[in-house]
Amino acid sequence: MSTRVEQKQRTRRAILDAALELSDETTLAAISLRQVAKQVGIVPTAFYRHFDSIEALGLALVDESFASLRTMIRDIRRGDPAFADIVDRSISVLVDHVHQERAHFLFIARERAAGPPGVREAISHQIELFERELATDLARLPGTDAWSGEDLRILSNLIVTAMVATAEAILGSAGRPDVEKEIVEHARTQLRMVLVGALNWQSKP
Amino acid sequence: MSTRVEQKQRTRRAILDAALELSDETTLAAISLRQVAKQVGIVPTAFYRHFDSIEALGLALVDESFASLRTMIRDIRRGDPAFADIVDRSISVLVDHVHQERAHFLFIARERAAGPPGVREAISHQIELFERELATDLARLPGTDAWSGEDLRILSNLIVTAMVATAEAILGSAGRPDVEKEIVEHARTQLRMVLVGALNWQSKP
């Protein structure tokens, strides 16, 4: 029913998409309200019917981006945590999602470093949540019995940092398959190196 | 002698400093030529006597930033590579440099992700060189005899990624000493974890 609210949401979606598309080339901070409006095909002032400012738009995109990221971890969690192929499976899920949600990843990669303060804060908060979840997942793995909670958090932080860097590298590889393949192979090796370190790690008492 | 060229270089320096100062708050892409000129205290058109564009200014800042970074690795290399405290020394040198060259690190952290394409490319190229140097340093460490060249590069990439993330975290800690202390402690632990992994690593034949 209700064509009225439907239409509003359709326009809202168009604004979000336009912002994502423009984010392919520059930061949110360098994108004008008028550019977004022109891309959508509405008059500049109509923008205000949906968002108070470009920053508010950015916060909505952060929410959206991390929502899609959560479906990603759900995909990784699916299937039992058999230790053997956990690395390969995690990375291939990551790579798939980077391709599938390319615009969102690109947006986050940019705004994480250069966005308005509120946006940066929201992103780093989400990444922190993400690290915490990874830490509880790791705690379920065999061999982590003797680990302190802090060491688990530190390990998670390292892994997330490496995976963020991998995602950024893939985005920067501009679709050249050979380059991307190398990046992915390196990521696999790095994750294995870290896990070898983890298996031989002794938490301080 | 020659007050003429001296004065020109002084103004050039003032422009670079102004851009660094403005970079504290936003990306280069969102900084206008007129803002820079106003901050320096010159008329907008005088800017062109020194740089063709904001992007050219950015490239100069990249050079400058990495030049200061090279003095950092020289500091780390100084002293023999006694394995025992190599982690602690490397990280404390990094932390010192982040404080000492705060504006440069902030600039690189932002522009690495959000700068104009040319600037981004220059930065990633410099980081790649940096990784290569680290790889040759690691090759001199005891215990890496059986490592393949590629694995050394992969390890270097992981370490540099973690150190870049650490630098960014310190910059984001806004000078709160307790937060920063924790970040540094985590970085130390992460580097040790990675080294434990490295010591137990077997390169494929």
Next chain:
DNA sequence: CCTTTCAGTGAACGTTCGTACACTGAAAGC
């Protein structure tokens, strides 16, 4: 000393910016 050089000036241009305000017209609600 007289000329050349050139960092910095100042006015002017056509654009683009964010935002204000009054408006329209069709769907929603009574």
Next chain:
DNA sequence: GCTTTCAGTGTACGAACGTTCACTGAAAGG
């Protein structure tokens, strides 16, 4: 059916933008 609501319009504004051009005045150089 009549009224209310509200997404989107259109005009208008002052401010900031990059860039042009002709200029000034002091240092450099013969």
